[in-house]
Amino acid sequence: MRASRFFISTLKEAPSDAEIASHKLMMRAGMIKRVGSGIYTYMPMGLRVIRKVEAIVREEMNRSGAIELLMPVVQPAELWQETGRWDKMGPELxxxxxxxxxxxxxxxxxxxxxxxxxxxxxxxxxxxxxxxxHIQTKFRDERRPRFGLMRGREFTMKDAYSFDRDVAGMQQSYQIMYDAYVRIFSRFGLQFRAVAADVGAIGGTGSHEFHVIADTGEDAIVYCPSSDFAANVEAAEALSLTPARAAASEPLTKTATPGKAKCEDVAQYLKLPLAQTVKSIVLTVEKEKGNETWLLLLRGDHDMNEIKVNKIAGLAGGYRFATEAEIVETFGTPPGYLGPIGTKQPVTVVADRTVANMHDFVCGANELDFHLTGVNWGRDLPEPLVADLRNVVEGDPSPDGKGVLAIQRGIEVGHVFQLGTRYSEDMQATFLDEHGKPQPLQMGCYGIGITRILGAAIEQNFDDKGIIWPASLAPFEVVLCPMGYDRSETVKAETDKLYAALQTAGVDVIVDDRGERPGVMFAEWELIGVPHRIVIGERGLKEGNLEYQGRRDAAATPVALDAMVEFVSAKLAA
Amino acid sequence: MRASRFFISTLKEAPSDAEIASHKLMMRAGMIKRVGSGIYTYMPMGLRVIRKVEAIVREEMNRSGAIELLMPVVQPAELWQETGRWDKMGPELxxxxxxxxxxxxxxxxxxxxxxxxxxxxxxxxxxxxxxxxHIQTKFRDERRPRFGLMRGREFTMKDAYSFDRDVAGMQQSYQIMYDAYVRIFSRFGLQFRAVAADVGAIGGTGSHEFHVIADTGEDAIVYCPSSDFAANVEAAEALSLTPARAAASEPLTKTATPGKAKCEDVAQYLKLPLAQTVKSIVLTVEKEKGNETWLLLLRGDHDMNEIKVNKIAGLAGGYRFATEAEIVETFGTPPGYLGPIGTKQPVTVVADRTVANMHDFVCGANELDFHLTGVNWGRDLPEPLVADLRNVVEGDPSPDGKGVLAIQRGIEVGHVFQLGTRYSEDMQATFLDEHGKPQPLQMGCYGIGITRILGAAIEQNFDDKGIIWPASLAPFEVVLCPMGYDRSETVKAETDKLYAALQTAGVDVIVDDRGERPGVMFAEWELIGVPHRIVIGERGLKEGNLEYQGRRDAAATPVALDAMVEFVSAKLAA
Incomplete structure (x- = not known):
């Protein structure tokens, strides 16, 4: 491509509504143009990146045996009514x-x-x-579109749907897609992690999210550096932090803790570690014959995981947080001083696994401005129900027993899911088995956010000069920057020769023949993020050299004119 | 591609709502599946054709210097309000x-x-x-979607927009697009015609339609077989059918024509040729100080062309057909016996060019059940205003003077248009000229109905067995039909070898390895319309032969095993 025949339109400043790096840089590099809230025109430079993403996705989907078709953007409500999603989905539909x-x-x-x-x-x-x-335009009417292509309303997605005769087949199709996704994200040249996701009612290893690692990611990913365990923080199993409960060593004591309603304050006031405190969370389960009260106990430094709580028998049917009035009625005291001992009304106590193994712990005394210390299961109160109630934290033991957990931020760009018969039953999608008997199809679904990949790739790869594309996604792999293309016959001739040679070698190259000043030209291509730059100047040519600089390199490297095609090809093959 | 890894789903019968050949055949060949009225899923077989259309369009657009981007499907009303189209466009928006x-x-x-x-x-x-x-999904909420992809609601279109500094530049950009369209439709392998279209207010050669020739086409295309003149029937200039007016030879006579209100009936009753009659069309132009009545005169066998009438000075501002009451008031008689002589109120008479050169003609006498014969301009009534008022008909002289006109049916699949400043002025889209002065951009727009091409190609190319794709658009160029792929080692080995060799030669080939019976297999591929078929059978192989049959060939041709790749490549290059 010749820059003079292409459209390059960079900006000095990002618009004020651009909050994150990828949004700012895509706007500044002229990759997207805002048409409305969460709606963009993909400008020529941005579209080239999208096409590269699509091409890799398409190749690997085809390689996996998936078959491409194209379903419509505008779909009749009748179909959505068959599955109930027409009513169930909120205004984002x-x-x-x-x-x-x-x-x-x-x-x-x-x-x-x-x-x-x-x-x-x-x-x-x-x-x-x-x-x-299919790879198709989608629309999700987000309440607050933002972050450019990361949370837009109109976007492009690859979605795949597998159909199998039984669960084993579905799991095999799922694995094939999982493997294809690993190939796809590897080919993108991005650091990514496949993590086990919450699977709702299906269970097993029914869902994985693919995250591009980036400090600015919205999601927390839990992984074990010494094993291949990885999960979304919401799905990661939390083990007990102490393998077994130690014996009681302190007496049960009621202690004044005036005005100390939070575990942090109580621990500081009593000069005890936060990890010795237990916090109380009160839930109400509404029943026709009178509401039930549930008391969840978590260690003072842990957070409740709603998805896990939703799965507890007795709570899975629906619950809500108790009102203050309900709490006073059941515990005799307002929140801040609650505990499992001496409640006014009976409550169902569920302790997190770690809490169940604690001894000599601190909890509320069910009396305003008082806590209990030296609390011990069995001695001071009955053994509780035990469940995994909390989010894992950094340093927790890995559920696979092979090390401790680390946490990093990620951007979800892919999701694979075993759906089972959820849709095929609602829509009577059956096949005839060997015995001529109709059976519901076992379904899987597999998404990749095509346009979101651009945002995620940039969040992972940028510096103060601009974007740094992996070569596989870059709008151009190589940019030729001739110094005086319009003035120097030699520079023009050598540039054109190299341009032709690189094209012959299959390199996606753009030559900047616009005659811009070097400073402007270099800054523009650094902003756009082309990974390999070659400068052709009269001075270097006198010595038979060109200058190569990788987008992450601190300085340029002289490379002999005749060796450049091989040099760059080797860089691209790396 | 291996058929066992692809999705082939043909039908014996087309659904009852499919009225035309292309719709029926696309449904039967499993190329599209109806999702809702005018909304289709493009099935794998159909999508392959769409991708081939897109690839040719994209290549030629890029070659012409156009730059691809992608604008959104969902667009804010504000922009449409700026040009007034939000209100002006009907419910199809x-x-x-x-x-x-x-x-x-x-x-x-x-x-x-x-x-x-x-x-x-x-x-x-x-x-x-x-x-x-861009090549993007479009939606037009047709009142009555039908004909499959020919008049759907959701469809894919390539639309291009050129911007120039002046009219000369716009015309040059237009010509570049015109030339690109000629290359595109030539590469499709379709018979097509570029025809001058009506240009509304712009004038000149400001618009051309590209039609695929097909007997079932909705549009009538006028062309001159002995020159390159071609136009939409609505835009084709109609010359006078007699170069000059002959002298009067009959007296003006009032003749009883009881109950003969139509030219055909009058001619038959008076035993005169229809071409000697003149019909009257009465228009009302509403004015504040009293309405004007216009009388248009056309030869009895000619039809009025509203687009041409719309351009007549005095009518261009708006007119309507006169009511019966207005006609009685002005002419003293109801429709059927009207004429330019002896009206009760003054009327503006406009004669079609042919009528202006007629002599001894017949028209209404402005009296119930009476006509005038032997009417002559100048002698019996004043010379009229003269204009081109009618549609051309087959056999008319070509406006370029190089022969006579023929008419054929066409399907509009492309349209190029010089827009001028229509949009740039409404939206204040200006550029700074050499003097730093803002000037409105001169714009052109250029569309190709990507998905419509499929319907048009089929309407032009089918027989009772199914579709006959041109090789450039076919879902596969070549199908290999092995006789007993699953039974004969030799057949399997030779098929696989040929399959690999054709792939290496760059041929888009599918091998039908499903083990279907030959009759079923052949019928299926004839329905789908793959242009080249190779049958690999044990009998032929014994003599070192394969059987080749082109989709339009009456019988198969034996071709030596070793010569087949070259043979097919030559067919594809032809």
Whole structure:
């Protein structure tokens, strides 16, 4: 490509609504242009990156045996009503009426449409397994679109849907997609991590998220540096921090803790470690014959994990946090001084695994401005129900027993999910098995946020000069910067020769033939983030040299004119 | 591609709502699947054709210097309000509100968004000319979607927008696009015709439509077989059918024509040729100080062309057909017996060019059940205003004087248009000229109906067995049909060898390894329309032969095993 025939439009300043690096840099580099809130035009420079993402995704999806089709953007409500999602989904589902008043959804995802395809077109077990995918424009009417392509409203997604005859088949299709995703993200040249995600009602290893590692990521990823364990913080199992409970060594004592309603304050006031305190969380389960009160106990420095609590038998059916009035009625005291001992009304006590192994701990005395110290299970109160209630924290033992957990931030860019028969049952999508008996299709779904990849790649790879694209995603792999293309015959001739030679070698190269001043030209390409730059100047040419500089290199390297194609090809192959 | 890894789903019968060949065949061949009225999923087989169309369009657009970007599907109403199209466009513009109640359009076209891009990103004449295009999903809420991809609601279109500093530049950009379109449609391998289209207020050669020739086409295309004249019937200039007026030879006579209100009936009753009759069309132009009545005169066998009438000075401002009451008041008689002689009120008479050169003609006598014969201009009534009022008909002289006109049916698949400053003025899209003075951008727009091409290609190329794709658009160029791939080692080995060799030669080949019966297999690929078929059978192999059959060939041709790659490559290069 010649820059004079391309469209380059960089900005000195990012617009004020751009909050994060990737949004700012994409705007400044002229990759996207805002059309409306969360809606962008992908400018020529940005579109080239999107096409590279798409090409890698498409190649690996095809390699995995998935088959591409294209489902519509505007989808009839009837299909969404069959699965109940028309009503269940909130305002993020963009709804529209046609001229005849019929309802349609602007698709955020296509489970219904693909299930409609297979229920008519898949008839026999002989046609299974099958995996369809498309790369299509999606819309999600976010309440507060922001962060550029990271949380836009219109975006491009690859979504795939596998159909199998049984659970074992679904798990195999799932594994094939998992492996394809690992290849895809590896080819992107990004640091990423596949983490076990919460799987809701399905259980097992039914879902993984693929995260691009970045300090600015919205999600916390838990992993074990000495094993391959990795999970979303919401899904990571928290073990007890003490393998067994030690014997009681202190007497149960009621202690005044005036005005100290928080564990941190109590620990400081009593000069005890925070890890010796236990906090109380009160939940109400509404029942026809009178509400139940549940008391969850967590160590003072731990946080409750709602997803885990949602899975506890007795709470899975629905609960809410207790009101202050309910708390006073049950415990005889307002929040801040609650505990499992001496409640006014009976409560169901559930202790986190770590709390269940604690001894001589501190908790509220169910009396304003008082706490109990030296509390011990069995001696002072009955053994509790025990469950995993909390988020893991850095340094926790890995659930696989192979080390301790670390936490890093990530940006979710892919998600694979075993759906089972959730959609096929609602939509009566069946196949005939060997015995001619209809069976529901076992389904999996697999998404990659195509346009989001751009934002995530930049969050992981930028500096104060601009974007640093991995070569596989860069709008151009190499930029040629001739010094005086319009003035020097020699520079022009050698530039054109090198340009042709690099093209012949299959390198995606742009030559900046616009005649910009070197400073402007260099700054522009550093902002845009082309990973390899070659400067062609008269001075160097006299010695038979060109200057190569990688986008992360501190300085340029002279490379002999004749060796440059090989030199750059080697860099790109690395 | 191996058929066992692809998705093939053909139908014996087309659904009942499929009216035309292309719709029926695309449904039967499993290329599309209906999701809702005018909304389709492009199935794997159909998507391959779409991708081939897109690739050719993209290559030629890039070659012409146009630059690809991607504008959003969902576009804010504000931009559409700036040009007034938000209000002017009817219900075919799909409108949607977001969760905050803001208005958006689901784009049918993107003049507003691209003009918004250039008004911020194009600042100087130095950046001109520039031409942006995208290939994107569009939506047009047709009242009655039908004909499959020919008149769907959701469809894919390539739209390009050129921006120039002056009219001459715009015309040059237009010509570049025109030439690119000729290359594109030639590469499709379709019979097509570029025809001058009506240009509304712009004039000159400001618009061309590209039509794929097909008997089932909705549009009539006028062309001159002995020159390169071609136009949409609405835009083709109609010359006088007689070069000059002959002298009067009959007296003006009032003749009873009881109950004969139509020219055909009058001609038959009077035993005169229809071409000697003149019909009267009465228009009303509403004015504040009293309405004007216009009388248009056309030969009895000619049809009025509203687009031409719209351009007549005095009518261009707006007119309507006169009511029966107005006609009685002005002519003293109801429609059917009207004429230019002896009206009760003054009328403005405009004669079509052919009528102006007629002599001894027949027209209404302005008296119920009476006509006049032997009417002659100048002698019996004043010379009229003369204009081109009618549609051309087959056999008319070509406006370029180089022969006579023929008419064929076509399907509009492309349109190029000189827009001038229509959008740039409404949206204040200016650039600074050499003198630093802001000037409005001169704009052109250029569309190709990507998905419509599939329908048009089929309407032009099918037989009773199915579709006949041109090789450049076919989902696969070549299909290998082994006879007993699953039974015969020899057949399997030779098939695999040929498959590999064809792939190496760059041929897009599918091997049908499903083990279907030959009859079923052949019928399926004939329906799908793969242009080249190779049958690999044990019998032929014994003699070292394979069987080749082109989709239009009546019978198969034996080709030596070793010569097949070369043979097929030659066919594809032809």
């Amino acid at each position: 963009m709804r529209v009426k046609d001229r005849h008043g019929r309802d349609f959804a602007i698709q955020p995802t296509s489970e219904e449409v693909i299930t409609d395809v297979v229920r008519t077109d898949i008839k026999s077990y002989r046609q299974l397994p099958i995996n369809f995918y | 799909m409108r949607v509100k977001d969760r905050h109640g803001r208005d958006f359009a689901i784009q049918p076209t993107s003049e507003e968004v691209i003009t918004d891009v250039v008004r911020t990103d194009i600042k100087s004449y130095r950046q001109l000319p520039i031409n942006f295009y």
